[in-house]
Amino acid sequence: MIELRDLGVRFASTEAVRGLTLEVARDEWVMLIGPNGAGKTSVLRALCGLLPFAGDARIAGRDVRSFGRRELARLIAFVPQNPATPSELTVAEYVLLGRTPHLGYLGVEGRRDRAAVTHALERLDLLPLAQRGLGSLSGGELQRAVLARALAQEAPVLLLDEPTTSLDLGRQQQALDLVDALRGDGLTVFSTMHDLTLAGQYADRLVLLDRGALAVEGTPREVLSPENLAAYYGAEVRVVHDDDEVYVLPRRR
Amino acid sequence: MAAVGSAEATVRARGVSRPWRFLAAAFLVGALLVGLGVGPVAISVTAIVESALSHLPFLHVHNPLNALQDAVLWQIRAPRVVLAAIVGGMLAVAGSSYQGAFHNPLADPYLLGVAAGAGLGATLAIAYGHVGHSGQLLPLSAFVGGLAAVAATYVLGRSAGSVRMAGSFVLAGVTVTLFLTAVQTFVQQQHSNTLRDVYAWILGGFSTANWSQVEVAAPYVAVSSLAIVLHRRLLDVLSVGDEEATSLGVDVPRLRLVLVVAATAGTAAAVAASGLIAFVGIIVPHTIRLLVSTSYRAVVPLSLVVGAGFLVLADVLARTVVSPEELPIGVVTAFFGAPFFAVVLRSSRTMR
Numbered sequence: 364m365i366e367l368r369d370l371g372v373r374f375a376s377t378e379a380v381r382g383l384t385l386e387v388a389r390d391e392w393v394m395l396i397g398p399n400g401a402g403k404t405s406v407l408r409a410l411c412g413l414l415p416f417a418g419d420a421r422i423a424g425r426d427v428r429s430f431g432r433r434e435l436a437r438l439i440a441f442v443p444q445n446p447a448t449p450s451e452l453t454v455a456e457y458v459l460l461g462r463t464p465h466l467g468y469l470g471v472e473g474r475r476d477r478a479a480v481t482h483a484l485e486r487l488d489l490l491p492l493a494q495r496g497l498g499s500l501s502g503g504e505l506q507r508a509v510l511a512r513a514l515a516q517e518a519p520v521l522l523l524d525e526p527t528t529s530l531d532l533g534r535q536q537q538a539l540d541l542v543d544a545l546r547g548d549g550l551t552v553f554s555t556m557h558d559l560t561l562a563g564q565y566a567d568r569l570v571l572l573d574r575g576a577l578a579v580e581g582t583p584r585e586v587l588s589p590e591n592l593a594a595y596y597g598a599e600v601r602v603v604h605d606d607d608e609v610y611v612l613p614r615r616r
Numbered sequence: 617m618a619a620v621g622s623a624e625a626t627v628r629a630r631g632v633s634r635p636w637r638f639l640a641a642a643f644l645v646g647a648l649l650v651g652l653g654v655g656p657v658a659i660s661v662t663a664i665v666e667s668a669l670s671h672l673p674f675l676h677v678h679n680p681l682n683a684l685q686d687a688v689l690w691q692i693r694a695p696r697v698v699l700a701a702i703v704g705g706m707l708a709v710a711g712s713s714y715q716g717a718f719h720n721p722l723a724d725p726y727l728l729g730v731a732a733g734a735g736l737g738a739t740l741a742i743a744y745g746h747v748g749h750s751g752q753l754l755p756l757s758a759f760v761g762g763l764a765a766v767a768a769t770y771v772l773g774r775s776a777g778s779v780r781m782a783g784s785f786v787l788a789g790v791t792v793t794l795f796l797t798a799v800q801t802f803v804q805q806q807h808s809n810t811l812r813d814v815y816a817w818i819l820g821g822f823s824t825a826n827w828s829q830v831e832v833a834a835p836y837v838a839v840s841s842l843a844i845v846l847h848r849r850l851l852d853v854l855s856v857g858d859e860e861a862t863s864l865g866v867d868v869p870r871l872r873l874v875l876v877v878a879a880t881a882g883t884a885a886a887v888a889a890s891g892l893i894a895f896v897g898i899i900v901p902h903t904i905r906l907l908v909s910t911s912y913r914a915v916v917p918l919s920l921v922v923g924a925g926f927l928v929l930a931d932v933l934a935r936t937v938v939s940p941e942e943l944p945i946g947v948v949t950a951f952f953g954a955p956f957f958a959v960v961l962r963s964s965r966t967m968r
Contacts, residue, residue: 436865447856451910456629464865
């Protein structure tokens with residue numbers, strides 16, 4: 364579904380992403396991990412047209428640069444790390460914004476759009492809150508509203524930048540469970556992730572970036588080794604394998 | 617099935633609810649009638665309506681006014697009221713669109729330098745064109761000055777920043793405004809005999825309003841405000857920021873350019889017709905945000921209607937409070953607008 368070949372992203376003086384080649388298959392969930400500044404976010408932003416890039420990036424076999432903005436937005440829904448949630452908009456109004464790429468330039472939402480939004484709200488248990496202002500929601504409800512907007516976009520690819528920051532432990536699990544459940548409807552997910560234990564439990568495959576380049580790629584079991592995490596994060600960890608799951612535990616030096 | 621239907625009913629943008637639509641329309645009609653009826657020659661509402669109908673063909677309504685009253689009503693008051701309405705509506709709707717386009721609640725229609733440019737244009741016309749504070753050259757010069765200033769701001773803002781576009785435009789606007797104001801002050805000082813005329817123009821007002829001014833300004837205002845009203849949903853999309861709007865498929869720089877061109881053309885035409893009238897572009901949209909809704913689907917159309925009514929009423933005060941003298945209308949909008957806005961601001965806080 365997503366193919367990156369020799370992807371490069373440059374800021375004025377630094378190379379944020381260098382020669383990155385990877386693929387994300389249809390309905391797969393691939394997570395980018397790596398230390399701060401490794402270029403994880405830049406990869407996502409390049410892919411959805413927010414950053415100019417070198418190399419080749421394809422969605423569904425077609426060059427990302429050949430898509431118009433609206434066309435691309437019908438293929439990719441992007442949830443940034445800190446999405447703007449204007450407190451005065453209602454949940455329904457906010458999720459309706461997700462229909463923008465499906466409307467004509469000056470169009471307004473019709474039946475089909477309201478049905479898509481209703482479906483998204485239902486899917487994320489937000490229908491009872493549809494008329495509430497975003498400002499009155501809790502952190503977890505807000506996260507669901509953001510996901511609902513992305514879902515209303517009806518794009519086959521979902522890009523999530525650090526979907527669990529600023530959520531407590533329970534909400535982190537709920538958010539990731541929700542994304543995982545949405546994959547059942549046919550959704551390719553490409554995300555960045557800070558928490559390695561959660562990354563190991565939800566991702567099909569992990570890609571560890573180091574200073575913009577691919578360092579290690581593979582299953583969570585392969586990537587999350589104490590050696591890799593020492594080499595690239597400079598971290599001292601114990602990795603526990605239990606019931607097919609991988610747990611990364613930091614150790615005090 | 618019924619459950620899905622009712623769910624879909626809740627999945628709507630609020631827009632302007634029916635009571636608010638009615639209230640806004642009633643406010644505008646009331647303001648227009650007050651504007652037409654109040655003055656040294658008092659004319660009753662029924663007389664206004666009958667006289668208006670008598671001027672329409674095929675209705676055969678008797679005009680209750682004598683020739684003098686009829687001339688006062690249709691040649692003096694009506695163009696003044698209509699001009700105040702279209703200027704007020706334009707300034708309010710332009711203010712609301714600038715606030716959305718630049719993510720800046722303090723943005724007013726003069727944000728990008730249209731006022732300073734128009735002020736310089738008017739000053740040059742008065743200083744070198746010997747036009748007094750009326751005539752054709754002055755509004756044209758103000759209009760061109762306003763457009764040129766915003767064009768300069770736009771070019772400067774674009775060259776300054778591709779990353780934080782909104783912020784760089786605002787800073788460019790401040791830069792252009794300061795520079796043009798300096799030039800204007802210099803020209804004014806060199807021609808101190810024109811101080812009074814320049815000052816009178818800058819304070820703004822409708823004392824010289826006539827139908828030809830309405831004819832000149834109306835097309836710009838109509839096209840500009842229609843363009844902004846049509847973009848009200850996209851202004852809501854912009855409220856999630858440039859990046860997210862982009863990832864939702866919106867060409868943000870182009871959208872911002874369209875909004876700026878629309879708001880500027882209309883504002884420049886309004887300023888050319890009436891001088892600089894402050895506060896309308898800020899107070900009216902924010903009052904609507906605080907009382908009705910912050911969605912641009914409500915703010916934009918209601919700003920147009922309420923701004924029109926507000927400036928008509930302000931003009932009535934301007935010409936009656938110290939009659940037969942006139943107050944500058946900018947003084948009235950600020951003197952009554954600011955305390956009113958303070959009350960709205962306070963009461964909206966206690967409501968929450």
